[in-house]
Amino acid sequence: xxxxxxxxxxxxxxxxxxxQSATIELPDHSLDxxxxxxxxxDNQIKTFKISESNSLPYLTYFxxxxxxxxxxxxxxxSSNVFSTGSQILIHKNDIPTSIDVNLYxxxxxxxxxxxxxxxxxxxxxxxxLNNQKYLKIQIFPVTTDMNGNIIKHTNFQxxxxxxxxxxxxxxxxxxxxxxxxxxxxxxxxxxxGYPEYLIVTNQELSEAFSELASYKNQIGISTEISLIDDIxxxxxxxxxxxxxxxxxxxxxxxxxxxxxxxxxxxxxxxRYAYHNAAxxxxxxxxxxxxxxxxxxxxxxxxxxxxNVWGExxxxxxxxxxxxxxxxxxxxxxxxxxxxxxxLINYETNRYNHNLDYLxxxxxxxSDQMRDYETAGQHxxxxxxxxxxxxVDTTNGIEKATGExxxxxxxxxxxxxxxxxxxxxxxxxVAHGSNSSFAVRTSGxxxxxxxxxxxxxxxxxxxxxxxxSENGNISFYASLGCDxxxxxxxxxxxxxxxxxxxxxxxxxxxxxAVGFIANSRWGWVSTSYLxxxxxxxxxIANPELPACDAMYKMKDDYYYYRDLxxxxxxxxxxxxKIYTFVPESIDFAVNHSKSTIGISLSSNGEPxxxxxxxxxxxxxxxxxxxxxxxxxxxIEYDFNLGTEYTISAIKQGYxxxxxxxxxxxxxxxxxxxxxxxxxxxxxxxxxxxxxPSTTIExxxxxxxxxxxxxxxxxxxxxxxxxxxxxxxxxxxxxWNGKNKNGTDIAxxxxxxxxxxxxxxETKKMLLIR
Numbered sequence: 001x002x003x004x005x006x007x008x009x010x011x012x013x014x015x016x017x018x019x020q021s022a023t024i025e026l027p028d029h030s031l032d033x034x035x036x037x038x039x040x041x042d043n044q045i046k047t048f049k050i051s052e053s054n055s056l057p058y059l060t061y062f063x064x065x066x067x068x069x070x071x072x073x074x075x076x077x078s079s080n081v082f083s084t085g086s087q088i089l090i091h092k093n094d095i096p097t098s099i100d101v102n103l104y105x106x107x108x109x110x111x112x113x114x115x116x117x118x119x120x121x122x123x124x125x126x127x128x129l130n131n132q133k134y135l136k137i138q139i140f141p142v143t144t145d146m147n148g149n150i151i152k153h154t155n156f157q158x159x160x161x162x163x164x165x166x167x168x169x170x171x172x173x174x175x176x177x178x179x180x181x182x183x184x185x186x187x188x189x190x191x192x193g194y195p196e197y198l199i200v201t202n203q204e205l206s207e208a209f210s211e212l213a214s215y216k217n218q219i220g221i222s223t224e225i226s227l228i229d230d231i232x233x234x235x236x237x238x239x240x241x242x243x244x245x246x247x248x249x250x251x252x253x254x255x256x257x258x259x260x261x262x263x264x265x266x267x268x269x270x271r272y273a274y275h276n277a278a279x280x281x282x283x284x285x286x287x288x289x290x291x292x293x294x295x296x297x298x299x300x301x302x303x304x305x306x307n308v309w310g311e312x313x314x315x316x317x318x319x320x321x322x323x324x325x326x327x328x329x330x331x332x333x334x335x336x337x338x339x340x341x342x343l344i345n346y347e348t349n350r351y352n353h354n355l356d357y358l359x360x361x362x363x364x365x366s367d368q369m370r371d372y373e374t375a376g377q378h379x380x381x382x383x384x385x386x387x388x389x390x391v392d393t394t395n396g397i398e399k400a401t402g403e404x405x406x407x408x409x410x411x412x413x414x415x416x417x418x419x420x421x422x423x424x425x426x427x428x429v430a431h432g433s434n435s436s437f438a439v440r441t442s443g444x445x446x447x448x449x450x451x452x453x454x455x456x457x458x459x460x461x462x463x464x465x466x467x468s469e470n471g472n473i474s475f476y477a478s479l480g481c482d483x484x485x486x487x488x489x490x491x492x493x494x495x496x497x498x499x500x501x502x503x504x505x506x507x508x509x510x511x512a513v514g515f516i517a518n519s520r521w522g523w524v525s526t527s528y529l530x531x532x533x534x535x536x537x538x539i540a541n542p543e544l545p546a547c548d549a550m551y552k553m554k555d556d557y558y559y560y561r562d563l564x565x566x567x568x569x570x571x572x573x574x575x576k577i578y579t580f581v582p583e584s585i586d587f588a589v590n591h592s593k594s595t596i597g598i599s600l601s602s603n604g605e606p607x608x609x610x611x612x613x614x615x616x617x618x619x620x621x622x623x624x625x626x627x628x629x630x631x632x633x634i635e636y637d638f639n640l641g642t643e644y645t646i647s648a649i650k651q652g653y654x655x656x657x658x659x660x661x662x663x664x665x666x667x668x669x670x671x672x673x674x675x676x677x678x679x680x681x682x683x684x685x686x687x688x689x690x691p692s693t694t695i696e697x698x699x700x701x702x703x704x705x706x707x708x709x710x711x712x713x714x715x716x717x718x719x720x721x722x723x724x725x726x727x728x729x730x731x732x733x734w735n736g737k738n739k740n741g742t743d744i745a746x747x748x749x750x751x752x753x754x755x756x757x758x759x760e761t762k763k764m765l766l767i768r
Contacts, residue, residue, distance in 0.1 A: 022063060022170045023077070024156045026141050031152050034142050046556065048117055048140075049529065056117055056142050060173040062127065062134040063158065069135075070161045074121045077155035081145075095368065097522035098481035099433045101445055104521045107286060110561040111526060113276055118143055120153045124558060125317050128298040129180055134171070138559055194254040195224040197574060200244065201262030202228050208336035209262050212572070215344055217620055218645045219655055220613040221258070221574055228268060238302065240269040241293065249297050252322050258545075258573045259294060261327040262336070264502065265487045268327070273301065273310030273317075275562035282308055288566035289487055289519035295321030295551075310565055319558055324547040326514075326573035328505060329486035335506030339513075342473050343572055346513045349584065349654040352691060352743050353471045357422030358578045361391040362474075365429040366438050367445045368524045369479075370402030377429050377528040384535035388580060392423070398440045407440040411450040412462025415439060420510070422472030424578060425535075429528060432480020432518075434488045435497035436461075454503040464500075469509040475546065475577050476504060476515045477534060479527035484517030484568055501570045514571035516550050522563070530557050530567070542579040543651050546571075585610070585648050585656035586741060588720065589733050596660075598632045600648055603741045613647040638662045658692060658733050676700050676729065679758035684734075684751065688765040691743075692735045695720070697753050701727050705755045709734065712748055720751075736766055743768075 029037070038047045038057035047055040094112065096104040114122050120143050124136040137158070143151050171179070197216055199209050206225055216223040228244070237243035248259060261268045271293035274282050290310060293301055299318035301309045310317050330336050349355060365378035373380065382391045395418050399409040410418070419426070430437045431445050436453040438445065439462065452462040482488065483500040504512035516534065518527075530553050537549035547569045554564045583602045590597040600607045612624040614636060621644075626632040638644065640662055648656040676698035684693045699705065707721035717738045721730075734751075738744050746768040752761040 020160055022158045022160075024061065024139060024158075024170070026059075026139075026154055026156075028154065029141070031142065031150065034152065038142075048111075048559075049526075056140055056144070059139045059141070061137045061139060062171040062173075062176045063137055063160075064170070065126070065133055065135050065160075067133070068161075071123060071135075071158065073159045074123070075157040075159065077157055080152045080154075081149055094523040094525045096481055097369070097431050097479055097518075097524055097527060099431045099436060099438055099445065099449070099451065100481075104286075104481065107521060107562075109523050109526065110275055110559060110563070114559065114561075116559055118145070120151075121156050121158070122559070125312065125319050125561070126299070127176075127320050128318050129176075134176070136558065194251075194256065195222045196256065197221050197223040197258040197260070198248075198251050198256055199223065199225045199260045199262050200228055200231065200268060201225065202267050205262055205267065205330065205333055205336055208333040208340065211337070212260075212340045212343070214618050215340070216574065217618050218613065218615045218657065219347075219647045219649055220611065220620060220623055222620055225262075228263075241271045242302075244269060245294055245297065248294060248323065252297055257324060259323045259325045260573060261291065261294065261325065262330075264329040264331050265289075265490055266331050270487060271301070271309060273565045274308050275310070275312065275565050277311050277313045278306065278308040284492065285520075287520070288562065289485065289568065290565040291325050291327055291568045292319065292321065292554075292565060295323045295325040297322045312561060319554065319561075319564055321551050324545055324551075324573040326547055326569045326571050326575075329499065329502045329570065330506055332506075335502070338508040339505050339571075342509065342511075342513050343575065345471065345509075346473055347575070347655050348657060349582075350657070350691070351471070352584075355578075355581050355654075357472055358424035358581050359389050360423045361385055361389050361425050361427070362396055362419065362423040363391065363393055363427045363429060364396040364437065364439060365393075365402075366398040366407075366440055367402045367431055369429045369528060370398045372524070372528070376402075378427075380528065381427055381429065381532050381535065384532055384539060386539065389424075396439065403444050405442050407442070409440055412439045412452045413450075413460075414462075415452075416462050416466045417468070420468035420470065420472065422470075423474050425538075426474045426476050427531060427535075428476065428478035428480055428483065429531070430478075430480050432478060432483045432500070432522075434482040434485045434493075434495055434499050435503075436500065437478065437480040437483060454498040454500060464503050464507065464511060467507065467510045471509055473509075473511060473513045476512045476517070477531050478515070478517045479522040479531055481518060481521045484515070484519045484566075484570065487519075505570060512571070514546055514569075514575055514577070516546075516567055516569055518563070519566045519568055520562075521566070523560075526560055527563060530554075530560065530563060533557065538577050539579055542576060544576065545574050546577045547573045547575075549577075580652070582652055582654045584741075585650065585653050586735055586737060587646075587648055587656045587658055587733065588735075589646065589658065589660060590721075590725075590730050595633055595635050596638075598626065598634060598646070598648075600626055600632070601741075602653065604739070607650065607653075609650065611649045613649065614644055615647070616642055616644045660694075660731075660733075662731075676727070679753075679755070679760070681751075681753040681760040681762055683762060684764045688767045690736070690767050692733055693764060694731055694733050695751055696729065696731045698729050699725060699727050699755075703755045703757075705753065707732060707751065707753050710750045710752065711744075712750075717744055717749070 034057050037045045038055040045057050049055050094109045120140045122138045127134045201209050213223045213225050231247045232240055232243050235243040235247045237246050270289050272287040273290035274287050296318050300316040303316040304314040363378040369377045378393050382393050385391050398407050428437050436451045438449050438451045441449040456465055486499040486502050488495045501515050501517050533556050534549050534553040537552045550569050586601045588599040600610050608627050610626045614622045644660045646658050646660050680698040682696040684695045704724050708716050709718040711717050720732050746766050749764055750761050
């Protein structure tokens with residue numbers, strides 16, 4: 001907002017310290033105008049919800065400080081109290097989203113601890129930018145008191161002592177964002193010799209993860225695997241988690257961007273973090289498992305050396321990430337292999353699966369969340385999706401209300417085939433535990449209950465293992481307590497039942513391809529706001545990884561510090577969520593000499609701006625961007641007998657990959673000597689094939705040729721070549737589609753090569 005005035009008043013120098021104050025003068029808006037602005041957020045005005053129907057506006061500022069800066073006082077210069085005539089009260093004591101009503105009863109939300117909505121000015125965690133430290137300050141022009149009265153504030157003053165004599169900067173959110181976008185290190189891979197993507201795991205799981213590393217290299221993301229034992233042996237730190245974090249700082253400084261923590265707490269050290277100030281020993285139950293620790297590489301999470309990490313006031317935590325971090329909380333190679341296969345199929349659709357289900361959305365909502373704000377939190381989440389989506393807010397919604405003593409919605413067992421039918425995104429707005437979440441309960445979270453569980457020995461409830469192995473894999477987002485508490489199978493918890501996230505990610509050909517979930521508690525009144533913001537960013541930025549949407553969500557709701565520390569991203573950190581049904585890419589390759597011609601199309605129309613990646617032996621060899629022409633010529637010194645992978649990547653399309661092994665490589669000087677002496681049509685390979693095969697032929701002279709595919713009725717089903725070609729050896733890859741771009745059925749087919757002087761036909765067998 002242009003009319004926000006900021007002035008900094010410099011005090012007197014005393015004992016080598018400078019007493020300073022920063023005064024913030026807000027626009028003289030009426031109370032109604034402020035509240036109206038709260039309903040229409042812009043870049044500076046954000047909203048904090050204080051009740052079912054009321055929100056308070058707030059602004060964010062950044063105060064430039066150093067390690068010696070001491071905040072002396074936060075002063076109100078002027079305020080006006082308005083009696084509303086009715087109570088408008090803030091949610092002071094939120095309710096955990098736990099199936100176990102006795103769990104987390106002593107925990108207070110960050111909103112309650114910070115009196116958000118009561119205090120007009122709150123100081124939050126620091127942020128680093130260009131080696132400069134800033135305090136993040138939340139300003140409420142309008143607050144409420146315990147009696148429900150609304151107070152409008154116009155001026156604020158922050159008094160502090162700074163050890164340096166200088167004009168200290170106070171930046172608005174817009175000014176800081178500008179500096180951030182221009183000053184933040186932009187880590188992108190540019191053939192530096194260092195990886196862009198690092199997978200950290202142990203020796204036992206490394207072989208299973210090698211397929212993921214190979215695939216990521218094939219699609220142009222430079223990826224390496226580092227073993228955790230080697231990292232811990234070569235790095236310094238106060239404990240194993242800090243040793244790993246220090247290693248990651250070097251990875252980031254060398255251009256690293258993505259990190260996959262390949263294992264659960266028995267494989268990769270975890271960082272427990274506490275969202276408030278610790279004045280005594282804190283139970284692990286009351287601390288978050290925070291992978292944000294490995295994403296933020298600038299703050300000191302144990303500044304006071306009390307071994308309670310991440311404290312708000314006594315540690316120096318920067319909540320802004322440097323790395324995109326995902327975790328696969330597995331401890332078996334089978335789980336890893338299942339997940340990697342699902343991810344590759346999700347991104348490539350290599351088995352030509354029907355992907356129409358990706359535009360279908362499912363929402364579970366029960367208990368207080370089902371009744372919240374009258375229409376329920378599920379209705380608020382459903383509004384995030386454009387009209388092109390079909391959002392199921394019927395099957396998974398508790399009926400008739402969340403408080404119904406005898407709800408009539410489908411049980412978890414009845415929902416097993418519904419979920420198996422396929423949904424692109426599944427939202428869980430329900431009470432949860434380490435191994436389950438509730439679908440319906442008597443009253444609010446009372447027995448009897450029906451829930452989905454990971455326990456295969458617990459009959460009478462829905463079970464994730466009962467989902468059909470049909471390739472309909474989903475992205476999950478849950479606000480239930482402990483759904484992401486993968487550490488609770490170890491002491492001191494020793495829970496024998498597998499974790500929800502671990503199970504759904506590790507299932508074969510079903511379940512989840514990505515997941516955001518709480519490592520500890522969620523809150524009835526606030527967690528759904530974060531889930532909605534995550535969905536907003538996914539829909540707005542489908543070209544960015546889902547992990548990016550989670551970090552943006554956290555940045556918008558930084559004041560819910562407990563949730564920010566405890567929500568983790570599970571899955572491949574480079575993965576993007578489809579926001580519409582992706583198209584497929586049709587791929588044909590012709591080669592002669594050291595040049596290959598690549599033809600790319602979709603539904604019969606040529607494609608441009610496709611990124612082509614050529615790789616071999618787990619190395620990225622070359623990358624190209626195609627144009628709109630019928631065929632893109634690529635020059636590369638291919639080696640005879642080497643198996644290459646050629647990948648085609650374009651936003652909005654599934655990734656297309658083919659294997660290419662040059663059978664004839666000719667040197668330019670010897671080209672005339674190596675011309676074929678006769679017309680030849682060779683047997684396709686592989687044969688039988690699914691989904692693609694290579695057809696090679698030889699031309700002794702330049703000429704116009706056709707290469708067509710026919711079915712057993714003599715009907716032409718595909719036209720592979722119909723053009724003038726030079727003398728030489730040529731190769732064409734057929735993807736098993738007809739001339740309309742539709743997959744053809746299994747069976748026997750004939751391919752015919754023809755020109756004015758030559759015709760030859762051979763058989764091939766397609767097996768789906």
